[in-house]
Amino acid sequence: MRRGEEFEFDFRIEKEVQQLFRDWAEETVAEYFESREHCQYWHRLLASGDFLSLNRVRDQLPPALVDSYDKLQETIDKFFMPMGGHDMTEQEERLAEEEEEKQYEKRTVEELTELKMRANVPIDLVRKTVKLAGFTNSMGRPRPMKLLLCLDDADIIRWYASVGRRWLDFFCCCRNFKVVKTVVTYHLRFCCFLTLAEKHECTKRQAISHFTKDLKVANDDGMAEVHFPTEREIKMMGDKNLSDPKPVDGALTMILVRLAVDGTSYPCLAHFCAKTETVLYRIRLLQNRLNIDPLNEKKWVNGLGAIHESLNKKCLPLCSMHASDLFLGKITLQDIDCTQFVDVE
Structure with missing residues (x-):
């Protein structure tokens, strides 16, 4: 309804708005008082450093003023320092600390009494091996x-995977197994990416x-394999028991280079394999x-095995399955008939 230049409504919302703001204020205050840190902060501001708490000053002031101050302090303590909740919180914290100490004590006793041998990864030797x-x-x-650039993408990945998995299996029972995880996750993985990028003449990001x-x-x-x-x-991975692991030396110290030879009909040299479609x-x-x-211990890594030099530059035909197994470390040169190597100029 319009009266003059003003509008008037038949319904009023002042009460609803007031109730809405009142509820919001009560919820805010209640939520604020639930915070122990906020209560302690305001209690410290209102209850500390007041000259009315000094006895010499209180004796010289009117009793009514002193009583009002004491009532104010009681109200502050009541709302900002609830002793019951404070005691309950401290009790819960104390119980939690005691429970944690009991668990630590139990775990320590089990580790000391249980017959379990744990070793440490020789970090310096691992780093030297990675660099070598x-x-x-x-x-x-x-x-x-660059020596791996002539291989297929799958063979490149298999070779890196063989070294990485053997390292992870060999050192899985060590306390500082995290070091080996870092070497495999970062150094070997990104070295593989850089090798693939170098082969396809692209960037690491594209690879x-x-x-x-x-x-x-x-x-x-055409199916994706990992x-x-x-x-x-x-x-x-981690916290495993040592169970006849395969040493990483054979995969690390040997690389199979694929030869570009057409029309080969040599049989696969893997034991008990009669396939003639070989590479x-x-x-x-x-x-x-x-x-x-x-x-030479100064230049070679101490403890790292080496394949005999007589096998260097020897050529062997392998079918796709056994070539993949040799790259992945599922078989070794002991599973190959080394008396039937092929002479290729």
């Missing part, structure tokens, strides 16, 4: 391995985008590539 094998440069950063972080590669049927341990899989590979040993004597 060519996974990192002089600054400790991953770099591509990661194509193969994904899990290094997926398509098999002969040979390299994923980051989630590596993160969940020729040449064995390249780490010590020969680096021209280092494995018996």
Whole structure:
């Protein structure tokens, strides 16, 4: 309804608005008082440093003023320092600390009484091995391995996966297993990415985008396969018992180089395999590539095994299945008939 230049409504909302703001204020105050930190803060501001708490001053003031001050302090203590809730909180904290101490005591006793042998990963030797094998440069950063550029993408990933999985299996029972996880997750993974990027003449970002972080590669049927341990899989590893692990030396110190030879009809040299659809590979040993004597402890990694030099540059035909198994470390040169090597110039 319009009266003059003003509008008037038949219904009033003042009460509803007042009730709405009143409810909101009560909820805000109640929520504020539930916070122990806020109550302690205001109690400290209102109850500390007041000259009316001094006896010499109180004796010289009117009793009514002193009584009013005491009532104010009682009200402050009542609302800002609820002793019951404070005592309950301290009691809960004390019980939680006691329970944690009991759990720690129980866990410590079990570790001391249980017969379990735990070793430590030789960190310096692992770092030296990574550098010796060519996974990192002089600054400790991953770099591509150009000797693997002639291999298929799947074979490159399988070779890195073989080294990584063997390291993870071999050191899984060690206390500082986290160091090996870092080496496999960072150094080996990104070294593989850089090798693939070098082969396809692209950037590391493009290689990661194509193969994904899990290094997926398509098999002969076009299905995606994952040979390299994923980051989630590596993160969940650890606290395992040592159970006849395969040493990493054979996979680390040997690289199979695929030869571009057409029309080969050699049988597969893997034991009990009669397939003739094979591919020729040449064995390249780490010590020969680096021209280092494995018996030289200053240049070679202490404890790292080496394949005999007589197998260097030997050629062997393998079918696709056994070549993949040899790259992944499922079989070794002991499963190969080394008397039937092929002479290729």
